[in-house]
Amino acid sequence: MTLDAGNRHRGATLRRVAAIAVTTTRRTLLRPLNLLWLLIVPLFFGGVVASLFAPSDKPPRLAVVVEDQGPWVGPLLDGLSATPMNLQRLARDEAAARLHQGRERVVLLIPDGFSRSVEAGVPRLELWYAPRAEPGEEMARIRAVAAGLVTGTPAGPLSLVVEAPRPAAAAGDFALLRTVYGFYVMFSLVSLITQAAALHRERDLGTLSRSLVAGATYGEMVAGHALALFLLGLLQAAAMVGVTALGGAPWFAAGLPALVLALVAPLVAACGIALAVAGFTRTSRQINAAGSLVGTIAAMLGGAFWPLDVVPVSLQEVARLSPVYWALDGLREAFVFGGPGAAQWPAVATLVLMGVLAGTAGVLGLRRWAA
Amino acid sequence: MHGLRQAGLIAANQLLRFVLDWRGVLILFLLPLAFNLVLGMSLRQAFTPEFRPERPYRVAIATPAGHEAAPAVQQVLAAGEADGWIEIQRVESGEAAVGAVRQRRADAALVMPAGFPQEPLRVIAEPGTVPASVVETLAREAVAAAGSGEAGGAGGAGGAGSGRPVPVDLTMQPAPPPAGGEAPGSGALPQVDAMAYYAAGMAVMMLYLATREGTRAYLADRSTGVYLRVRAGGTGRAAYLAGTFLGSVATGLVFMVVMALVTRWLFGVHWGHLGGWIPLTLAATLAAAGVNAVLVGLARSPEVLEGVSIALAQVLGFFGGSMMPLFIFPEILARISRFVPNRWMLDGYLELMAGAGSAAVQDEVLRLTTAGAALLMVGWALDQLLARLVGEG
Numbered sequence A: 001m002t003l004d005a006g007n008r009h010r011g012a013t014l015r016r017v018a019a020i021a022v023t024t025t026r027r028t029l030l031r032p033l034n035l036l037w038l039l040i041v042p043l044f045f046g047g048v049v050a051s052l053f054a055p056s057d058k059p060p061r062l063a064v065v066v067e068d069q070g071p072w073v074g075p076l077l078d079g080l081s082a083t084p085m086n087l088q089r090l091a092r093d094e095a096a097a098r099l100h101q102g103r104e105r106v107v108l109l110i111p112d113g114f115s116r117s118v119e120a121g122v123p124r125l126e127l128w129y130a131p132r133a134e135p136g137e138e139m140a141r142i143r144a145v146a147a148g149l150v151t152g153t154p155a156g157p158l159s160l161v162v163e164a165p166r167p168a169a170a171a172g173d174f175a176l177l178r179t180v181y182g183f184y185v186m187f188s189l190v191s192l193i194t195q196a197a198a199l200h201r202e203r204d205l206g207t208l209s210r211s212l213v214a215g216a217t218y219g220e221m222v223a224g225h226a227l228a229l230f231l232l233g234l235l236q237a238a239a240m241v242g243v244t245a246l247g248g249a250p251w252f253a254a255g256l257p258a259l260v261l262a263l264v265a266p267l268v269a270a271c272g273i274a275l276a277v278a279g280f281t282r283t284s285r286q287i288n289a290a291g292s293l294v295g296t297i298a299a300m301l302g303g304a305f306w307p308l309d310v311v312p313v314s315l316q317e318v319a320r321l322s323p324v325y326w327a328l329d330g331l332r333e334a335f336v337f338g339g340p341g342a343a344q345w346p347a348v349a350t351l352v353l354m355g356v357l358a359g360t361a362g363v364l365g366l367r368r369w370a371a
Numbered sequence B: 001m002h003g004l005r006q007a008g009l010i011a012a013n014q015l016l017r018f019v020l021d022w023r024g025v026l027i028l029f030l031l032p033l034a035f036n037l038v039l040g041m042s043l044r045q046a047f048t049p050e051f052r053p054e055r056p057y058r059v060a061i062a063t064p065a066g067h068e069a070a071p072a073v074q075q076v077l078a079a080g081e082a083d084g085w086i087e088i089q090r091v092e093s094g095e096a097a098v099g100a101v102r103q104r105r106a107d108a109a110l111v112m113p114a115g116f117p118q119e120p121l122r123v124i125a126e127p128g129t130v131p132a133s134v135v136e137t138l139a140r141e142a143v144a145a146a147g148s149g150e151a152g153g154a155g156g157a158g159g160a161g162s163g164r165p166v167p168v169d170l171t172m173q174p175a176p177p178p179a180g181g182e183a184p185g186s187g188a189l190p191q192v193d194a195m196a197y198y199a200a201g202m203a204v205m206m207l208y209l210a211t212r213e214g215t216r217a218y219l220a221d222r223s224t225g226v227y228l229r230v231r232a233g234g235t236g237r238a239a240y241l242a243g244t245f246l247g248s249v250a251t252g253l254v255f256m257v258v259m260a261l262v263t264r265w266l267f268g269v270h271w272g273h274l275g276g277w278i279p280l281t282l283a284a285t286l287a288a289a290g291v292n293a294v295l296v297g298l299a300r301s302p303e304v305l306e307g308v309s310i311a312l313a314q315v316l317g318f319f320g321g322s323m324m325p326l327f328i329f330p331e332i333l334a335r336i337s338r339f340v341p342n343r344w345m346l347d348g349y350l351e352l353m354a355g356a357g358s359a360a361v362q363d364e365v366l367r368l369t370t371a372g373a374a375l376l377m378v379g380w381a382l383d384q385l386l387a388r389l390v391g392e393g
Helices: A003-029 A032-052 A073-081 A092-100 A114-117 A137-151 A172-195 A198-205 A207-211 A218-246 A258-281 A285-303 A313-321 A323-335 A341-369 B004-021 B020-041 B072-080 B094-102 B130-149 B195-223 B225-232 B237-267 B274-298 B302-320 B330-336 B341-351 B358-389
Strands: A061-066 A086-089 A106-110 A122-127 A160-163 B055-064 B086-090 B108-111 B123-124 B170-172
Touching: A003 A218, A003 B225, A032 A218, A032 B020, A032 B302, A061 A073, A061 A092, A061 A172, A061 B020, A073 A086, A073 A114, A073 A137, A092 A106, A092 B341, A106 A137, A106 A285, A114 A122, A114 A218, A137 A207, A137 B086, A137 B130, A137 B170, A160 A285, A160 A323, A160 B130, A160 B225, A172 A258, A172 A323, A198 A207, A198 A218, A198 B020, A198 B358, A207 A218, A207 B055, A218 A258, A218 A341, A258 A285, A258 A323, A258 A341, A258 B341, A285 A323, A285 B020, A323 A341, A323 B123, A341 B004, B004 B020, B004 B195, B004 B237, B020 B195, B020 B237, B055 B072, B055 B094, B055 B130, B055 B225, B072 B086, B072 B130, B086 B130, B094 B108, B094 B123, B108 B130, B123 B130, B195 B274, B195 B302, B195 B341, B274 B302, B274 B341, B274 B358, B302 B341, B341 B358
Parallel strands: A061 A086, A061 A106, A122 B170, A160 B123, B055 B086, B055 B108
Antiparallel strands: A106 A122, B108 B123
């Protein structure tokens, strides 16, 4: 084959791959159910999370059960309100029920004899707890105010500020962004794995064999579908960033390059994993189940839903196997720790490597179909 | 009587088709059990009040030498270190402390400025993490300790020696049992740990998909023509639809019973008082079947029903506390969740797991039954309307 013929052949191959990718993408977007999973559900969760987890200026709530009639109850409650706290008085039974139902984390019980204990210099209080992850600020505030009753120190806001190590975005804004991003990466994984069923559908419908007869190679078909997954992922990312940015998520606070790295690297990993799942399943239903399982468990293990600080050390190590962990790591480096650029590269490289390895395994799995 | 028999046969057929689709059954049970296992293991420490990190959080501390408040702050931090929360790393300056966090050599930093207390104490950490919360709590105690050194100030009760911290007797203890539960002192209450919470959470989330199996068969029968053939054989529309809903409820009940038994056997989950569990499960299944009945009225193909029901189950699961623990919900989300059937189901199961008796779940049972019956009627009406529109007799 001459050099010119080789170039023509490569050009034709690229055109066929692009055509397969474009038609697959268009066909996917024309089905309302696909739009539900690719855009509506992720945007709903991202939008809801963006609005619900938005930082609030409201003081924290504390449920209180009062069983003492003495003179020091009023000053204690006034002092707690001044820290500031939003107090809600409950009856004993209701407080217990709310704790068991998870509606309250803690309840302060002001027991009978509290005022006498203040007079004696040792204020006595009880804090009922529901299952919870960390010591709340309630304990510190209650101790400070109760001690102040004895010493006469007036309660008020404490001289304290909490800040991020790199102020790319306000603390509350970053917490919001991290949550939205975690949901986005999970949905990206789930929906791209699910969309990888397109190749199986082509086989079921007979369009795969028709394309092969028409001159496309099996490799071109797989490459076209992989490219279509990437295009769909880009579309999903653009929609998620656009909509949640309007909701207040500070995507651009660390600069555009940092954002591009944080979006493209997980997308490469997700496409590779989607191909791997397609290569090792036989039906659309199997892919759907695998998508839910792989995507959601990767998100849970990777720290998308809660900080990994609360999970056992062994699982913190296991988390490194999850692409969601590395995606979040890249985001945190850009916004909070090392800064955008160089500090993100270990996470980016790991994600690309994951994508390449999984994609290769997927292609090998899919080649069995060609036989 | 004849119609009831026909409905019963159709319900039994739906149940049989569900059981015979072993791959579908496997997926239906495998998904919640896998999530249950991962979530239960990941969050087991988060569900205990005695939570301590396996590795204490590394905290870089910068305090100006000779500052009069420094001893009080250091005393509080030392107590936190002795309690297993933190590991103190002393650094030269505020910049060094911030640098340690940026380079991830420390999980958080605490910087006392020379102008403290006029200038505030600084806590530096990744926002929204546990180290940030722990160090913030310690810092609050430190600020309070540093600021309450003068005993017997104006308006105080007195009783503390000059300059000594006041010994506050703040006892932490688990909540007493809910109404209708065991009386205190009658033995240890079963603790609702992460494994138990998510056994209930995942079961109620997947209950929608279990009850969908019955209604999906109805739509499949319509799309393949089986429905019209059976109708031509003398089965009335009402009997067919009643059988479908009955099959949906039966499938949901089978799912819940198997989930309860399997989670009991695999994860040691105690579901609580059987006299409370049975009516609550019946009511929850009815509500889930009602939701599916409405979906059947709106989505007229099995494929659409599958996609929409999965999305809806996820949304209801999220808002109802199946995915994230209710106790970490923000206030607004907690308020929204009170209108979600998932939340009523979960509240009921959690109360039973915590030792409550059957009386404690009456409200949930009533609410779920009412919602389920109302939704079934809506689904029925929708189906009738659509059948008339396409000219079915």
